[in-house]
Amino acid sequence: MKYELLNKPFKIGNVELRNRFVMLPMTIEKTDNYHVGDDLVDFYEQRAKGGAALIELGSCYVCDVFDTHPKYHTTTGAVGVWDDCFIPGLTRTAEVCHKHGAKLAAQLQLCYEWRATGEDELHSYAPSKDVVSGPFVGMPEKEFTKEEIAIVVKQYGEAALRCKKAGIDIIEIHAGIGYMVMRFISKYSNHRTDEYGGSTENRCRLLTEIIDEIHKTCGDDMPILIRYSADDLMPGGQRVEDLKEVIECVEKHGVDAWSIQAGFHEAPRPVANQLVPEGEFIYLSKEAKKYTTLPCFPGTRINHLDVCEKILADGSGDAAGMARHWIAEPEIGIKVAEGRSEEVRPCIVCSRCLDNIFIGKPCKCSVNPNVYFSQYGLPADHQVTGEEAEKKILIVGAGPAGLEAARNLKMRGFKNVTVVDQKKKPCGLLNLAQVLNEELPPMVDWYNNEIKRLGIDVRCNTKVDVNYLKDFGADEVILAVGPETTSPDVPGKDRKNVIDSHALKELVEGKGTPGKGFMWGLSCFGMGILGAPLGLMQWGLGTHLLVKKRMAVIGGGFAGIEVASSMNEGREVTVIEPAKKAGAEIGIIDKNPELRKLKKEGVKILTLTKVKAYTDEGVLCEDAEGKEFTVPADTIITGTTMIDNTQLYDEAKGVLGEEHLHLIGNASPHTDWEGVAANDPYGTPEFKRLLEAIRDGYLVAMQM
Known part of the structure; x- marks a missing residue:
């Protein structure tokens, strides 16, 4: 398929960009004690060579965190910009991007912990001390004083100047997802009564002072991009209705583009995993475009080229911002430009990249091993x-x-x-x-x-x-x-109403599993004849012909939770798990949202529950106190042990x-x-x- 709009150039400030692909900023935990080294340079060079128009260097930290132990693990993978010693690594990154026709932006960042100088202790900070600082951090140890805010502003200005000296083309200020600048902007987290709290203008004051300082240190020719959560999803926080006022307030100080996202890290709902419909937050960018003539683009939960093209076609944005898909596929831009979009490797939104990053470990990717094992190179x-x-x-x-x-x-x-x-x-x-x-x-x-x-x-x-x-x-x-697979030796495991993963696999392969009844055998035969088309398989498992209305799932690990999640519509589903908690093998990003979703959808999850037998009535179980009871079920889905x-x-x-x-x-x-x-x-x-x-x-x- 041709994507004509994605291939058109555009500008941010005075910077010309060759197409509409923006690689959004990420922390991928590949710095060397906050320095950009060979591994990170190679990561960005692959994507510059692969056709990204603008590459954003994520989480460029403005305050000194050398020799500290941040509670927020992602800080340890930040790119340092608080000292001139980082300029050589930044310069190398800019040079390899420019060599392949891409431009480079630096995302200036302050997470949840701060100190004025390298001689001070690192503390968790917030605009207001009565609201949690952020994930893993807990309640803030300190509330920013006005004198400390002035130091923060100066740190941003000095960091921007270092980026300019390194040849970086654009400065992005991270004012989203609940990091420090956003915490000042959000009504949820800012309860101050001085000139940094209250009105929109006051809550945006830290951001606008940073903008003014960057103009002062770098001159007006350095484009400034603002990444902002237009809906932070927090109780009493920022909403789409606040966009007009925020945009008008900020643009008076001179910025060049908007990158619009959604959420807070501790928001009560996810914004980027598989539970979130793709493109759910694109409307925020479209709304922002009503109030600005500057380039504006969305950048939350987008991973398909058709969606990217549609953003441009319907006026929702001036570019397509993606992050994780550029991890999965470093050559999106060039493959699209050359009409080879079918070669673009998909991002499957599995969150395993984020699972590592959020515990301070180097980024992994399910479909692109080179991201983690870059020492082995490319073919x-x-x-x-x-x-x-x-x-x-x-x-x-x-x-x-x-x-x-x-x-x-x-x-x-x-x-x-x-x-x-x-x-x-x-x-x-x-x-x-x-x-x-x-x-x-x-x-x-x-x-x-x-x-x-x-x-x-x-x-x-x-x-x-x-x-x-x-x-x-x-x-x-x-x-x-x-x-090889084997099923746990549970009485009744061969009953007609018990289906293990081996039987499901044989269904897909068009093989009949003996003893599962006429409809099961007929379905297996049909799959074999027709070649098991995806739509037919999904329809068959969605109806009550093969899997009945009352379903029990044995095992609440990754596989069991995925089965319960994908097959609970129109069914009464119970997950039976012997451990204290369900969700083993599910990563930190998906586990709690997935379990909350199942609970909301009426799925029962029984933990500390042993399976004693499978019967005509369902599953005979034993609770933690040794009491036996039956979970009613017409179909029992069991796992298999891999050996x-x-x-x-x-x-x-x-x-x-x-x-x-x-x-x-x-x-x-x-x-x-x-x-x-x-x-x-x-x-x-x-x-x-x-x-x-x-x-x-x-x-x-x-x-x-």
Whole structure:
């Protein structure tokens, strides 16, 4: 598809931008003691080369936090701009962006903790001491005095000047999401009675004084961009109705563009995860455009190109601001410009990037392993030629791990890469997962497109044993065969009303599971004939033909919660979890919002509850006090335990040897990679999700 509007240039102040793609600011926790080093420069260079028009360097911290221990973990990954020692790293970043035609903005930031100089103690601060400082921080230790505010303003001005000296093109002031400048603006958090509180003009005074100071230090030719939460979603806070007054107040001091977002970090509802409909907050930018003639664009929960183009087409914004999609895909701009939009790797909005960042760990991405493992480089960095390129490589398993290995090997220049799988079509468990998660179908489409684009030889309906491996004669064999599964030995587990994940997988594959009844068998047969089209699978599981109205889900971890979330409409759902809390394996960003959503939708979650048996009536349970009771259910969805699937590997070792045999993905949950364990804050979890599967495929391909 062509995206003509996204390819048009525009300007912010005196800075010309080559297209409408703005890479919004992020903290990705890749600084070296607040310095920009090789890793971060490489991260931004990839995206400048990939066609971003404006790249925003996130969280450029204005006050000295050297040798401190901030309670707000994300501060530790900030880019320092409080001292001249940071200018060389900033200069390198600006130079690589300019080299590839992108412009660079620095987002000046003050989170929740502050000190005047490096000699002082770091304390949590706020405009008013009676409101929580921010997540992880608790109640503020101090309330800003007017003298301290003057120091903050000066820190912003000096930081902006350093950015200008480094060749940075635009200064952004972060006045959103509940950070310090926003805390002064918001009626929720600012209860002051002096000239910094009360009226809109007073609450915006810190921001406008910072703007004036930047003009003073940098001159009027340095464009200033304001990132502002037009609805902070807090009780008694900023609302869309306040936009006109805020914009008029701020623009009197001379700014050049608006980046409009929503939310506070401690807001009672999420703004950026899968629970939020894509584009929900675009209307805030459209409303802001009523009151300004300056460039204005939205930037909260946007991850599809069609949505980006629509923003421009209907006048909701002058650019498309995205952050996480630029983590997932560093070449969005160039692929769109060249008419290759089908090659743009999707962001699946899984929040695993944020899960790491919010605990002060380096950014990870489920679909782009290079973000975390940048030391292994890109396929273009490790091209093979001659005899090496002619190596015969066999990959067993066409799930995400196997396909990721195949595509990276092909991009490195290996000519003879073959993928075999016993199933009817590639993508493995993604074919089932996409039925439950609406962000995953684009990932399935993307992998299928990559197979065609790169000419990967994928052979489905192919059963592999050690004799097949011997006869194939590969130089390298990668086994990505997935795990073995077993169901807990619960009385009644084979009953007609009990469906485990193995049965669901067989439904998608068009295979019948014995003993599940006529409709189940008929549906499996139909799926096999029709090729299991996504829409039909979603319809079938949404009706009460296969999964009845009263449903019990055994296990309240990641998989159980996803099943309950995706299948509770029109059903009475109970989740049964033996642990004290549900949500194990769900990250910090999604866990509480997901559990709150289920509760709001009427899903019952029973914790500290053991399953004793499955019966005609439902699930016989035992509570923490040993009392037995029955959860009524017509359909019982149970999980399976994944165990190592090493039989083929063990057999092949004796025939092929270990040197050229590689076991990856969920076939062996404990796969360790040289140099990875020490750098990986989560290690290798017992159950690998998409992130770990794709990671394994990337690493085996890059190290071959």
